[in-house]
Amino acid sequence: MYIYLKNINKIHFYGKFLYINKANSWLKLNELKSLIFIEILKGNNNFDDLIDKVxxxxxxxxxxxFSKIVIDEMKEILEISFKKNKRKKLIYSGIKNKYFPYNIQISLTNKCLHNCLHCYKYSNSIKNKKIDINKLFSFFNYIKNKTPEIEFSGGEPFLYEELDEIINNYYNDFYFSIITSGNWKNNPSPKLVEKFDNIKLTLYGYSKKTHNYFVGNKNSFKKVIKNIQYIQRYNKNLTIQTQVKSNDIEEIENFIKLSIKIGIKNIVFGEVLMIGRAKSNKDNFNNYDFNLIRNNLFSLREKYKGIINISYIDSPKNLSKKNFFNCKAGTLSWSVLETGDITPCTLLIDEIFYLGNIYLEDYKKLINLGFEKYNNIYINNFEKIKNKYKKKGENINNICGSILKK
Known part of the structure; x- marks a missing residue:
C-alpha cells in the first residue's frame, strides 16, 4: 500500500512545521504530520516503510x-493507492527550523497620483518617500529560494523608477505580483507588464463622476480605463479591486457590467476601513451594511457565473485564542513599508507592530527566532493596543477581522 499527496502544489516549511496550501487556504501540520509529509516528499511512499521511518x-x-492519522486525519491532503505511481512535481519553499515568510508585500513608494478618500497611508502626488533599492537587493538575496512570493504596492508602484531593474534581476527567483492604481506618468514597458504573475488594479466606480470623486483626480477615470486596456494587451492575469461605498445594488451591478464590457475576468470587492483618510471622510461611507452587500454579491456572482469571477474580501472564521492574527500575518506573511520597516500586515503601520527593518538587517533575527515572541507580546498587551488605536479614533478589530477578539 502506498501514500501520495492529494491536490497539493504549494508547501512551505516554517519552523518545525509544514504549511500546506489547498484551495487558497493554509493548513498547518503538527510535528508528527509534518514528518510523515516530509518523508513522502522524499519519495518514501510505502505504508510500512513510513511507519518505520516515523x-x-x-x-x-x-x-x-498511523492508519488513523493518514486515512482519517490527513485524508484532505493524502490518498492511498495499491500501486506505485509517479511522483508529482511540487512547489515547496522555506527551510525547516527557520521562519521565512511565504509572501511579502512591499510598498516601494508612498507617492501616488491619486488622493483617495479612504487611503490609510495618506498617499498623494506630493509625497515621495521610496525604498532604497540597494537595501532591497540585499534583502532579496537573503530570502530568495526560501520566500517565493513578492507583491509590490505603494503609493503607486509603477512610479518607482527602479522597478524594471528589480524584476530583471530577480525574475527567476520570485513570483511577482503588483497592486496598482492604474494611473502613472509613463506606461511601463510591455516586457515589464508581461513578467508579473498577477496584476491587481483599483477602480472605484462605473462612471467618471464616481471614480474621479473617490480618487480626488478629475482626469483619472479615462486614463485608468485606457491603462486597463494597455495592461490586458500584455498580461491576462488582471484582477480589478474596488471598495463598496453604498448598499446600492444597482451601482454594484453597473460596476460589474462595465468590467465585463472592458474585458475583465476577475473582480474583488472590499470594505472601506475607518482608518487613515476614511475617518475624515466617513460621511461618504457610513450608510452601507457590508453584510447585506455580501448577500447581494453572492446573488450577482451566481447571475454572472461563467462570464466574470466575482469575490469579496471576508474576515477569517473560527478565530484562534493562541494567535493574535488568524490570517498568518507576521508568520507566513510580512509587510515591508517604503521606510524599510517590517510589520505583520500592510494595514498595521503603527510603531507598536514594528518587527524589524530591512535597512538594519534585523529581519535575520526574526527569521532565526520566529514570530512567537511578538505574538505573545500582542496578546499580553491587547488592551494597550486597543486603547492606543481608540485614541486615534480607530477600532483595532475593525481594521482586520482576523485580529484576536477579547
Missing part, C-alpha cells in the same frame, strides 16, 4: 494509530 524519529506509533 518510529525512528522518537514517535512511538503503531500500525492502527
Amino acid at each position: 518510529s525512528k524519529n522518537n514517535f512511538n506509533i503503531n500500525y492502527f494509530t
Whole structure:
C-alpha cells in the first residue's frame, strides 16, 4: 500500500512545521504530520516503510494509530493507492527550523497620483518617500529560494523608477505580483507588464463622476480605463479591486457590467476601513451594511457565473485564542513599508507592530527566532493596543477581522 499527496502544489516549511496550501487556504501540520509529509516528499511512499521511518524519529506509533492519522486525519491532503505511481512535481519553499515568510508585500513608494478618500497611508502626488533599492537587493538575496512570493504596492508602484531593474534581476527567483492604481506618468514597458504573475488594479466606480470623486483626480477615470486596456494587451492575469461605498445594488451591478464590457475576468470587492483618510471622510461611507452587500454579491456572482469571477474580501472564521492574527500575518506573511520597516500586515503601520527593518538587517533575527515572541507580546498587551488605536479614533478589530477578539 502506498501514500501520495492529494491536490497539493504549494508547501512551505516554517519552523518545525509544514504549511500546506489547498484551495487558497493554509493548513498547518503538527510535528508528527509534518514528518510523515516530509518523508513522502522524499519519495518514501510505502505504508510500512513510513511507519518505520516515523518510529525512528522518537514517535512511538503503531500500525492502527498511523492508519488513523493518514486515512482519517490527513485524508484532505493524502490518498492511498495499491500501486506505485509517479511522483508529482511540487512547489515547496522555506527551510525547516527557520521562519521565512511565504509572501511579502512591499510598498516601494508612498507617492501616488491619486488622493483617495479612504487611503490609510495618506498617499498623494506630493509625497515621495521610496525604498532604497540597494537595501532591497540585499534583502532579496537573503530570502530568495526560501520566500517565493513578492507583491509590490505603494503609493503607486509603477512610479518607482527602479522597478524594471528589480524584476530583471530577480525574475527567476520570485513570483511577482503588483497592486496598482492604474494611473502613472509613463506606461511601463510591455516586457515589464508581461513578467508579473498577477496584476491587481483599483477602480472605484462605473462612471467618471464616481471614480474621479473617490480618487480626488478629475482626469483619472479615462486614463485608468485606457491603462486597463494597455495592461490586458500584455498580461491576462488582471484582477480589478474596488471598495463598496453604498448598499446600492444597482451601482454594484453597473460596476460589474462595465468590467465585463472592458474585458475583465476577475473582480474583488472590499470594505472601506475607518482608518487613515476614511475617518475624515466617513460621511461618504457610513450608510452601507457590508453584510447585506455580501448577500447581494453572492446573488450577482451566481447571475454572472461563467462570464466574470466575482469575490469579496471576508474576515477569517473560527478565530484562534493562541494567535493574535488568524490570517498568518507576521508568520507566513510580512509587510515591508517604503521606510524599510517590517510589520505583520500592510494595514498595521503603527510603531507598536514594528518587527524589524530591512535597512538594519534585523529581519535575520526574526527569521532565526520566529514570530512567537511578538505574538505573545500582542496578546499580553491587547488592551494597550486597543486603547492606543481608540485614541486615534480607530477600532483595532475593525481594521482586520482576523485580529484576536477579547
